[in-house]
Amino acid sequence: MARAGLTTDRLVAAAADLADEVGFDHVTLSALARRFGVKDASLYSHVRNLQDLRTRLALLAGGEMIDRIAAAVAGRAGKDALVAFADAYREYALAHPGRYAATQIRIDQDLVADSPALLRTAEITYGMLRAYDLEEPDLTDAVRLLRATFHGYCALEAAGAFGAPRDVQASWDRAIDALHVALEHWPHPVGADRHWA
Amino acid sequence: MARAGLTTDRLVAAAADLADEVGFDHVTLSALARRFGVKDASLYSHVRNLQDLRTRLALLAGGEMIDRIAAAVAGRAGKDALVAFADAYREYALAHPGRYAATQIRIDQDLVADSPALLRTAEITYGMLRAYDLEEPDLTDAVRLLRATFHGYCALEAAGAFGAPRDVQASWDRAIDALHVALEHWPHPVGADRHWA
DNA sequence: TTGCGGACCTAGGGGTATTAGGTTACTGCC
DNA sequence: GGCAGTAACCTAATACCCCTAGGTCCGCAA
Incomplete structure (x- = not known):
């Protein structure tokens, strides 16, 4: 009998495609098994259970996403970097809704620590903000x-929550502009121990 | 045999409580039936199916939420109103995670049109922004x-995504401050037809 | 060549959604 | 107070889905 040639990686990759097609929470072991022409139970040799699959999918998507963002931000600074980051983020989220949804699940903290993607994300995000000269x-x-x-x-855009006729891309551009303004004029807390001359 | 006294409203209310306890997507007809000491099939006299229940739950939660927000915003304007709106929003979302999650599902557009809650939400939101003197x-x-x-x-806070030791309430306050700044210095689109003297 | 690990299978138990078609409790009317 | 109709609730059955236990047999390596 011909074997399907399953591996954990192939399974996760197929799950990612499936997620983008039918939505993250319709990614089912049965559907995945069907896609490989295999019985459900066979998947358990490669993946511990459904949660394990989802976690792996989340880590895959998180890595992919930060790679795209990093590429977009590279060599840019200030508002340029902010716009590049934001656009790459949104592009990924819209192009890969299932993968993107996966990145939002709660992940076991032990696994998070192992993943370099999260660390890179923090690095790149803080790096992007360097030009705004903020301190902790x-x-x-x-x-x-x-x-x-x-x-x-x-999330709202993917959920179809923006019903108004106004072009979403244009709104998004303005939102990023507004965030840039907010970052440049970062407010000092009311009642803080700052004294003006 | 004593009847459980089911009605659609009681069912939806119980579902809302259940959602806050176990999370929106663990709200199941079986669990709901168990809670009333009744068989699953009995619920179908009061609710068309699971999606119908979810939709009703979403409308309930949306109404509750905008009521709280409206009460908080009443009589305030400008930044005061913004802060009141934001705080009421977040308070509801954190106090009622299941209900809040329900408000985020995609709802059939026909049903949306029937619901006054959505209209009120728009009214109050636009009203809150009146002081910032923006135009379409x-x-x-x-x-x-x-x-x-x-x-x-x-969503991120409820998902436990803010791991840094920094107090989330304080971060939130600053975020609202920053949004206020952004609204006050609302950026004009690059290349717009505005001419400075 | 043979042995062994692992890829895949069958069988089965438990949970959930949903439909079809009963039965029985309540409600209002004479 | 009896009766009929409505609706509340039930049993039974189908179809997915997750997951475990325990095979079988293919393919690589000694």
């Missing part, structure tokens, strides 16, 4: 704001 | 930015 904790606050906005925007 | 399409762009940031922030 403002830096962390700014990173959180950017992550939240990027993610929220892509 | 800037207004729509600003609304999208705010929605995206609020949602992204709450």
Whole structure:
């Protein structure tokens, strides 16, 4: 009987494609097995269980995404870098909705520590902000704001939540402009121990 | 045999509680039936199917949420209103994670049109922005930015994505400050037909 | 050539969604 | 108070899905 030639990597890659086609939470071991012409139970030799598959898919997608972002940001600084980062982020999220959804799942902290992708993401994000000359904790606050906005925007757009006729790409460009403004005029906390001459 | 006294409303309310307890996508007809001491099939007299239940839950949660936000924003304007809106939004999302998740599902457009909650949300959101003196399409762009940031922030926070030791509440306050700044210095599109003296 | 690891299978148990077709409790009307 | 109709709830059955236990047999290496 001809073997399907399953490996963990092929399984995860196929799961990623499946996710983009039918949505992350319709990625099922049965569907994956069907795709390989194999019984469900056969997958358990290569993947511990469904959660394991999802975790691997998340790590794959996270790595792919940060690679694209890194390439886009390379050699840029300031607003250029911000725009490149944001556009690469959104492009990936829209082109690969299933993979992108995978990156949003909660992952076991032990596995996260092993993954270099997360570290790279932090590096690149903080690097992109260097030009704005922020210091901690403002830096962390700014990173959180950017992550939240990027993610929220892509999630809402992918969910079809932007119904108004206004072009979404144009809105997005303006949102990034606005974030750039916010970063340049980063507010000082009210009641902070800053004294003006 | 004593009847459980099911109604659509009681079912949806119980589903909402269940969602907050176990997460929106663990809300199952079986679990709901168990909670009422009833067989799964019995629920189909009150709810068309799982999707119908989810949709009703989403509309319930959306209504609850905008009520809280409206109460918080009432009588405020400018930055005060922005902060009240944002805080009420986040408070609801964190206090009712399952209900909040329900508000993010894609809903049949026909049902959306029937729901007054969505209309009210738009009203209140645009009202809150009145003080910033924006005109279309800037207004729509600003609304999208705010929605995206609020949602992204709450989604990431609820998912435990903010690992840094920095206090999340403080970060949130600064993010709202930053959005206020962005709204006050709303950027004009590059290459726009504005001429400076 | 033979032995062994691993790729894949059969069988089966448990959970969930959904439909079809009962039965029985309640409600209103005479 | 009896009765009919409505609707609340049930049993039974199908179809997926996740996962475990325990084979079988292919292909590579000694």
